[in-house]
Amino acid sequence: MNAAAPIPATGTRPVRLVYFAWVRERVGIPEETVEIPAGLATVFDLVRWLKARGENYATAFADEKILRAALDHVHAKPHSPLGEAREIAFFPPMTGG
Amino acid sequence: MTPLIRIQREDFSLQDEIDALATGRADIGAVVSFTGLCRDEAGTLAALELEHYPGMAEAEIARVAGEAAARWPLLGLVAIHRYGLIRPGEQIVLVLAASAHRRAAFEAADFMMDYLKTRAPFWKREHRADGTLGGWVEARADDDDAAERWNR
Numbered sequence: 693m694n695a696a697a698p699i700p701a702t703g704t705r706p707v708r709l710v711y712f713a714w715v716r717e718r719v720g721i722p723e724e725t726v727e728i729p730a731g732l733a734t735v736f737d738l739v740r741w742l743k744a745r746g747e748n749y750a751t752a753f754a755d756e757k758i759l760r761a762a763l764d765h766v767h768a769k770p771h772s773p774l775g776e777a778r779e780i781a782f783f784p785p786m787t788g789g
Numbered sequence: 790m791t792p793l794i795r796i797q798r799e800d801f802s803l804q805d806e807i808d809a810l811a812t813g814r815a816d817i818g819a820v821v822s823f824t825g826l827c828r829d830e831a832g833t834l835a836a837l838e839l840e841h842y843p844g845m846a847e848a849e850i851a852r853v854a855g856e857a858a859a860r861w862p863l864l865g866l867v868a869i870h871r872y873g874l875i876r877p878g879e880q881i882v883l884v885l886a887a888s889a890h891r892r893a894a895f896e897a898a899d900f901m902m903d904y905l906k907t908r909a910p911f912w913k914r915e916h917r918a919d920g921t922l923g924g925w926v927e928a929r930a931d932d933d934d935a936a937e938r939w940n941r
Contacts, residue, residue: 712912713840713925714925762845762910765844765849766845766848781910783910785927785928786907786910786911787906787925787927788839788870788905788906788910788913
């Protein structure tokens with residue numbers, strides 16, 4: 693793992709995507725490693741890109757207001773920069789406690 | 790003061806955790822505990838299934854605990870959250886807050902629970918008594934409101 697590697701302006705980079713609860717069920721898999729375009733800047737950009745990949749993603753991410761995300765185990769907002777995040781999670785609002 | 794955070798499938802014992810926190814110490818004057826139980830309001834629930842995000846669950850609860858420790862003069866802080874199948878009446882979550890005086894312990898325990906509910910990555914799903922799989926429990930707006938009041 694080379695955490696200091698600069699993000700290339702073009703090409704792709706691998707990220708691990710993990711899904712939980714009904715987002716996991718709608719996507720159909722618990723996790724996957726995906727080559728994402730290096731130009732994707734924010735969580736919102738990634739959501740839009742994933743929704744265009746297939747009907748399962750479009751369904752899982754249909755309600756963008758309710759969808760939550762985390763970058764490397766830290767809660768993120770739609771406008772949060774993806775930065776060099778290696779693991780990106782999507783899930784519904786939490787119901788623990 | 791290092792918060793103790795555990796994410797586990799097994800049950801826990803309130804008394805054992807209080808003993809582990811406070812036995813042999815003379816500086817603690819107050820331990821406040823909160824225990825969350827699985828409840829069955831309609832008599833139709835066989836169990837709650839708790840899914841969690843391993844790694845992030847520990848990290849996020851540790852961040853909340855760090856904020857509590859920065860806010861109140863705590864002498865001990867414990868958060869235990871279970872996952873897996875939990876039946877009505879069984880324990881789900883435990884928070885202990887210890888301090889020299891009661892006010893800090895009460896408030897820190899309250900704060901921990903408000904933020905555990907809105908920030909810790911856990912999701913509940915119902916398993917019904919008739920053997921069918923129920924839906925995912927929906928987040929409650931009043932939980933967000935409860936957490937938000939600490940920012941006022």
